[in-house]
Amino acid sequence: MFETKTLTGTAVALLVFTAGSFAQAPMSAEKLALYRGADREQILLEGARKEGKVVFYSGMIANQALRPLMEGFSKKYPFVKAQYVRIGPSEMLQKVSAESNANQFAVDVFENVGVETASRAANLNMPFWSPEIAAYPEQFRKEPTYWVPVRMNYLGPAYNTSMVSAAELPKSYEDLLDPKWKGKMAWSNSLQGAVLFVTNLRTAWGEEKAMSYLQKLSKQDVALIASSPRTVVDRVIAGEYAIALSIFTHHPILDAKKGAPVKPLNLGPIASTVSGIMLARKPPNPHAAMLLMDYILSAEGQKVLRDAEYFPVRTDVSALDSLNEVVPSKSGTAENYISPEATTADLKNSQDIFDKLFGSR
Amino acid sequence: MRAVERLVALPLQSFLFVCTVPMLVILVWTSFHLVGADGSYNEFSGRNYAALATAPDFYTALLNAVVYSLGSAFVAITIGAAQAWLAERSNAPCRQVLYISSIVSLGVPYVLYIVAWILFLGKNGPFNTWLRQIFGGTGVYVDVYSMGGMIFVEGMLWAPLAFLLLSSVFRNADASYEEAAAVCGAGIPTTMRRVTLGMAKPALFALGLLVFVRAAESFEVPALVGLPGYVTVLTTSIFKKVQHTVPPDVGSAAAFACILLLLMAVLLKLYGRMSAEAHKYRTITGKGFRPRIVRLGKWRPVAGIFVLIVPCITVVIPVLVLLWTALLPFYQQVSIKAFSAISLQNFRLVLESGVYYDTMLNSLILSAAVATAVVSVTSIMGWGIARRIAGSRSIDFLAAVPLAFPALVMGFAFLQIYLHILPWLYGSLLSLVLVASIAFIPYGIRYSQIGVIQIHPELEEAASLAGAGHWTIFRRIILPLLAPALISCWLFVFLLAARAMSLLLLLVGPDSPVVAVALFDLWNNGQLNELAALGCIWTAIMTMFSATFYWVARRFQLPFT
Structure with a gap:
């Protein structure tokens, strides 16, 4: 039994090695959030597969926007259980602040109206990078990026x-x-x-x-x-x-x-x-968190919001004519x-x- | 004897200590700190209190809170007591309607109830429209967004509970005193005033206090009914500190809550002094008891009208308003045009979305677990307090602590406790069960205490003389006599837990959605019609549960009646 385990372990290590990936310890969440390497997608997918879960707190109306958005994400990444809590801005700040103070984050990604500055001041979130940010109006592409608007x-x-x-x-x-x-x-x-x-x-x-x-x-x-x-x-x-x-x-x-x-x-x-999306300072599922942020910021995610009759911010997705x-x-x-x-x-x-x-x- | 009592008291004391003291400490500690933008506690200072004392609206809020709580307690107790007396001690027609309606209205979550009343009494609601049709003019005859409106709605929320609690008091009253009064030539009014009400006094006072305290701490009615008319009470001030400011001003909110806590402590002390004379009111004695039914004679039709009107106000109107709203795509007044828009679309939406099933199931599990936990713990505590066993005073004090906590504040305190001490519990259904059980311990205690106070110790003494031990006495004498009170207690806590919203608002996680919070969310999201549909379905489920339960309880009581 013990031997089989060791053997499998060696085999996996060998496979990883031959695949040319890093055989090093996994990246810290901070590094991962800002990682821009060519293998980013692959690392995120592998990590998210192991995490198997992501938690999103948001102020979007559940049946209109939040649910379709999470369903869209689940369809694309069926191996990640996408969970959400629909919550108003003040309650969300209280909840995330409490999690942050106890250093026990349950949330990975959060979004609401009018909480970006307060979150930053309370040190609730950390800077991140996503290839999707390039498609956003220039005024929102400041670095370090603590938030990116997902709806107007x-x-x-x-x-x-x-x-x-x-x-x-x-x-x-x-x-x-x-x-x-x-x-x-x-x-x-x-x-x-x-x-x-x-x-x-x-x-x-x-x-x-x-x-x-x-x-x-x-x-x-x-x-x-x-x-x-x-x-x-x-x-x-x-x-x-x-x-x-x-x-x-x-x-x-x-x-x-x-x-x-x-x-x-x-x-x-x-x-x-605008309402910005933010990455928790210590996300329990950092890989899945980045995948979720990528998805919500992507044209696909923004189209879900557009069809929910929200106002997308991405330059290449405009709101419904109605x-x-x-x-x-x-x-x-x-x-x-x-x-x-x-x-x-x-x-x-x-x-x-x-x-x-x-x-x- | 004392040693055995200590053996019973010690685990109870330690249990209550663990349950209540941490949140007390967190609250007081927070109130004496300036809380930083990141939620960290900065310097230790009394500045939160100083700011409170100089805030212009503090005294207004305090005065408003007293008026509002007194008014609500008065409305609830008056209506509840009148109903209970008619149902239990008179031959008024249609008495069963009172039980059915109370049970149905207990099943309606607060948010729904209040929403229904706002829609009904609103400036453009049916009530004002009728008044305009009758008296002419275009003005607003009744402004629900006022102190009067708040007292009415909160009082009506508690009237059914008052009724159910008081009906067991009247049912168990010793008839011999009333008969003695009648023999002495007293008429019905005199007997009622001097004997029946006199004997019920501790129960009335205890209940009045309960409603007063709950009203002083209530958040839903002051927020939804009071704020639009700018009537602020203490809880709305706390709410503003936490909700209107970014970051939430937790320090001053805690200071507000501490003042509230102090007020409650004073009131509970008063109550303690009052119940020290409770032995006067023991009415379940070793003699046979069977309360006398008063024949109302020519007053019977009048009583009948009262019996039918109150349930109309507490149940029929709110449920009809909800049903009407649930059938429409958006809320509108009753009109021919509106009738043509009626459809079952909202019900379909609720039933077809799988999310609501989990939510409802969670709420049922939560409520049943909380009720069972509370009844098991408090039956022993209530007996201990009523019989003044060693250590009963500290049990009484500790068990009353959750009563002094506004639900919002307790939810906040437990958020801290879970995250710092029990992180693995955070967001789980079990965490909600735990916090709600602690919150409702005081209700369980009051129930079983009222029950035990009425049981004369001569019964226990007789059993003791016959050689029964403590446990046997509790099991064979106390529990069976207490059973009706405990069963009502279970039902009461079950319904309270199903209604709890602000207590759980901050604690609900992705795996533990509950109906009351979901309803509040739908209200905030403007999904009024979906809210009404979910509300109707949920009310029906809760009614089924409580009706079955009540039926079983009635059967169970057959040997007593």
């Missing part, structure tokens, strides 16, 4: 079509201050909701103009929904509120297709943000790109402004 988000208002007639449709942010909208608007308490609304106006208009506007808006009794911007759209569809502020503008289009009385409201500046009306560059509405760095840098101030003007009664 456009955030602006939307309205209930049976509550707001074409004639009274707000044409500017100023129009939202009309007393007739008092108590009829809502926004989300999440990072992409009310606080991003504040950041958007501050960065687009400058502090003074934004502040004077927000002061007037605070008299309008904008309802605070303790959930994602997506839920705010639902409340508007249900007729609870006439106008949603700072929601993902493609959501109303998807709902309108099902017949819901809701439409995006193209008021510039529309805020645009979404054109909410892509500022195509609809002619002013766009205000807020980078992850800017989001975080302005967060505290925007939060304070929000608390001061709209805080509890």
Whole structure:
């Protein structure tokens, strides 16, 4: 028994040797993440086969995007069990921070909205390289690469079509201050909701103009929904509120297709943000993790997201035409790109402004 | 005698110590540290508390929390007690409806329940629309996003539990006192006020305290109902610290939680003092007991209307709203146009996606395991506390610790414990069972304690005189008499565990999805109609479970009635 084992071991070592590969100890996760050798693919495949598993935390909507994405990956690499946890940004940060502090990562790869800078500050992730990065817009190809955007988000208002007639449709942010909208608007308490609304106006208009506007808006009794911007759209569809502020503008289009009385409201500046994919600082399955990142960043993965009606970032995969009306560059509405760095840098101030003007009664 | 008691108490104490003290330590430790961007604990300082005391909204949140919790406890206990008395002690018509409806409503997870109420009472919901049709005008007659709305929804959430708990109290009440009152010429109202309610006082107080504490710690109703109207309570402040800030301000959140903990400790102390006089209320005595049924006479139809209206509010409306939502592609009001859009598409989606099967199975396993664990441990503890065995005070104190923890905070503490001490458990279903069992120990204790308090020690003394040992007494006397309380306890914990959401939010792993968390996720993802479909299916399953269980329990109790 013992001998057979040793024999097999020798045979394997010999095979590896003759195949011309390294007979050395496996690469560390840090090295592997940045490895650019010609045999990268082969090393990843071999390693992933042994690992047999990969864990992804993400904020994408499960049945719409996350599940098809993971299924696509499993089809391509059937020997890796692709597992995911769908989780909101704050909970994800808490979870990964706790894993990181205990030095017990369960997660390999993670992605969410507005967490890139915080993850970096908390030392949750590490730099990586993927051949797919070359297909991304230049502004995202900084080295060392701690994150690469996998989806674009456009955030602006939307309205209930049976509550707001074409004639009274707000044409500017100023129009939202009309007393007739008092108590009829809502926004989300999440990072992409009310606080991003504040950041958007501050960065687009400058502090003074934004502040004077927000002061007037605070008299309008904008309802605070303790959930994602997506839920705010639902409340508007249900007729609870006439106008949603700072929601993902493609959501109303998807709902309108099902017949819901809701439409995006193209008021510039529309805020645009990105969601980056990140590699855990100590991934338990580093080979499979790199394969998963490659897949999500690849044209194939981005097409899955495109078909899920998300906005891909890759230069060679564009969003569905049906979404054109909410892509500022195509609809002619002013766009205000807020980078992850800017989001975080302005967060505290925007939060304070929000608390001061709209805080509890 | 004392030595034997110590032998019983010691393992219980150590067990509770291991279960509760680590999370307490983690919480207090965190509250005294400034937590860095990477989640590391920096300097030891009291600054979190200082910041709290000067925060403008702290006192508002505190006051709101008290009003909200008192209100919810009042609503739940009033409605629950009235139902329980009618069901157990009167000849009101359709009494069975109360049991059925309570069981169904217990099966509805919080998130679903609240969503249903928001849809129903919302500005554009059916209720306001009807009021507008009746009274004219275009205004909003009832604003659910207010303190009143919060109290109503939370109170209604707890009314069925209050009912089930109190019905066992009224069922087991010693009729001789009431008969004595009647002999002395007291009418029904006087007897009820001075005798029936008097005897139920410890149970009412214990339950009121339970609902008060749970409301003070609740997160779902303050977040979903309170926040849109900017009504903040202590938990929403904690929630904001953790959810609105990047990185999460864990230090101040912990400080908030510690204050909450302190408040709860004071309340529990009060309760302890009150129950020190509990011997007055032992009602299951060595004499035969059979509670008297009060004939309502001309009030019977009125009682009948009450018996039917409350279940309408607690069950029929929420379930109908959910069913309606589940049949539509997107939520809309009841109209002819909406009727034409009805389809079973959402149900098909839920049933055809394999993910939901695993999720539901996990939830069932979790709930059954938690209920079994809690009942086995707490029946002995409850007896020990009620009989004041050596060491019972520390058991009582330790067992109450989880009660003082808001679910969100406890989930956070256990995340730390798992990652630092038990990494191999992290993310597994077993880890969820463990944390939920600890969280629900206090409920088990209250149940068995209420049960034991009612059993007169003369029964045990008689057995002891007849030569029975401690274990025999527990097994042959206490357990059978306690059985109804324990069975209700199992059911109660089973349903609580199936509903637990914020407790498990951070602990769920890829292999351990559970229904309550999945429902919350669907709500956040805007899959309202899929949520309603999954909710309807899940409610049906839970109802089947609890109804079967309840039926068995009733059969089991036959010898007593």
